[in-house]
Amino acid sequence: MTGRRAPEAWASLWTARYRTPPGSGIAPAAINETIATLLAHASVRAFLPDALPAGALEAAIAAAQSAATSSNLQAWSVVAIEDPARRARFAALCGNQRHIEQAPVFLAFIADLSRLRRMAERAEHPHEALDYTESFIVTAVDTALAAQNAVAAFESMGLGTVYIGGLRNDPEAVARELDLPQGAFGLFGLCVGHPDPDRSADIKPRLPQAAVLHRDRYHAGAEPGLIAQYDETADEFQREQGLPSRAWSTTMIMRIGTAAGLHGRDRMRSVLARLGFALK
Ligand SMILES: Cc1cc2nc3c(=O)[nH]c(=O)nc-3n(C[C@H](O)[C@H](O)[C@H](O)COP(=O)(O)O)c2cc1C
Incomplete structure (x- = not known):
């Protein structure tokens, strides 16, 4: 490339x-x-039923494994789900997202400290550091970097993807469905397939670069004007897509206003504890 x-x-x-x-x-x-x-890049939510080209999954995972990884811990795993009945179950688990059923492959990206834990247990060595919040940050960062390399690889092959944060709607059910050991957590999913050319996805505009790129020091002074500018841009995109007119900033403010807006994910800390992440 x-x-x-x-x-x-x-x-x-x-x-x-x-x-x-x-x-x-x-x-x-x-x-x-x-x-x-x-x-x-544009997230794709309409797929043809065709299988991925031979070797596409393996090439994308090689790209994923090529991402940098904290201390070379390689603290992530991925489960590829192709069986239509299981994809339908995941669609239900992730908030009835139809594209999970439609795309030929659903990847569950796993923040995975369990492999390191097993290695330590086999060596009869303590693994105390895994119980700290820092180790959870490490595994979450490693998993996200790997997944994004996979997304770039799939897109370079002309395939489409959409991340599925809905995998965290019921992490314990996901752990049961995937036989995850303690210390492994389904961080997000990824649908992969051939984009449906009749329902192509458009590039969604982002914040003006000046809102995110700071030089030498963090400066938020120009932010109100930049956000107002983006509200107009984002609204223009919404209208082009036939979606309701809205200001991005209003939507985001509504989203972060209450714990209820997390749709059950406000209990994540206790869920993570039960899945083997002490978060000390
Ligand atoms: C971690 C993560 C989870 C996401 N979860 C979902 C999801 O559950 N369903 C969905 O349709 N899109 C999901 N998305 C896609 C975002 O909505 C999308 O990336 C964002 O609106 C920007 O649009 P674009 O990717 O087309 O540029 C997710 C994205 C990320 C990074």
Whole structure:
């Protein structure tokens, strides 16, 4: 993925992402196929029933395993679910998301400290550090970095994906369904398949870069104007998609307003304790 792409094509991806054209400061050296693949990302929620191309899963997992990993602990695993009946069960477990049934592959990404724990137990060695919140952060970060490499790999093959945070709706049921040992937690799922060309996904604009890229120090001074600008951009996208008009900031503020907005996931700490994460 290192070949050059025509600057116009790259500029149109940038423009789709920010709804403003790239500034003149973008050096040609920064224009390449890898970045274009990443800029072109859009979550896909409509899939053809066709199987993945041979070797696609294995190539994407090799990409996932190539991600950096804290202290080389490699504290993650993934369960690939292809059986339609089991995908239907996962669709129900994850809040009746139809794309889980539709996509030929559902990947359950597992924050996994259990392998390290088993290694220590076999060596009759303590594993006290696994009981600390820091170890949970490590496994969650490792899992997310690996998954995102897999997403980039699938998208580079022309396949579509959508993450499924709904896997955390009922983590204990997911643990039973997947036979997860203590110290393993289904962090999120990922649907993978061929995007349905009749219901293609569009690039969803993001916050202006100045809202997230700080130089030398964190500056929030310009934030209100940048958010107001993004509210308009995001609303324009909503209307283009035939979705209700709304300001992004209002939606986000509503979302974080109450624990009830977490839809049952406000009990995560006690659930994690039962799944073997002491979070000391
Ligand atoms: C960890 C994670 C969990 C997500 N869970 C869901 C989900 O359960 N269902 C869904 O339809 N989309 C889910 N998404 C997709 C987001 O809604 C999507 O990435 C976001 O709206 C931005 O859109 P885009 O990916 O098309 O750019 C999830 C994304 C992430 C990163």
